[in-house]
Amino acid sequence: MRPSARTTAEVMAQVLRTTASLAFTEGLNPAQWSALRYFAQATPSARSVVAFARYHGTTKGTASQTIAALLKKGLLDRSRSERDRRTVNLELTAAGRLVLEHDPLNELAAAIASLSDAHHQHLAEGLDQVLRTLLVRRSRRTGGPAPRRGEAAE
Known part of the structure; x- marks a missing residue:
């Protein structure tokens, strides 16, 4: 018997809550972990406050607060563009890369990874469709x- 969409959504919400609760570690919160992951994978042209805000569907102000906390902790570094001095x-940093080795997302x-290949494939395809919707x-x-998944980091 196929589970109801509501039941599946409740399980997904529980997975998200559990994962988020793991993300209060190493002196960081979930938004800061997400930012570290973003900047670790973003192309040089996407390593800006605006690109980060767009990718995460948040305001520039909220993104700036998260980034400011990471700068203060010494996990991110800012530099002016050689071509356009207005661009940051x-x-x-090396410390940021070291902290990412302890990323709580590794638990998820x-x-x-413990799923069978078939279950993993179905989960990945299903979650991708849910996210797009x-x-x-x-x-x-x-x-x-509609932003595309991964748009800013590609």
């Missing part, structure tokens, strides 16, 4: 274009 580039990744629905509510 953000990069992980390990749980996913949520992004489209959000863009309709806000009146903006």
Whole structure:
């Protein structure tokens, strides 16, 4: 028997809560972990406050607060662009890369890795579709274009 969408959503919410609760470690909160992951993977042209805010669907002000905390902790470094001195580039420091080795998301990744290949494939495809649907629905509510998953970091 197929589970109801509501039941599946409740399980997904529980997974998210559990994962988020793990993310209060190493003196960081979930938003800061997310920012570290973003800047570790972003291309040089996407290592800005605006690109980070766009990718995470948040305001520039909220993104700036998260980034400011990481700068203060010495996990990110900022530098001016050589070509355009108005542009600020953000990069992980050596300390930031070291902290990422203890990323609490690794716990979720390990749980996913324990799935059979078929279950992992179905989960990945299903979650990708759920995310795309949520992004489209959000863009309709806000009146903006639907962002593509991974858009800013590609």
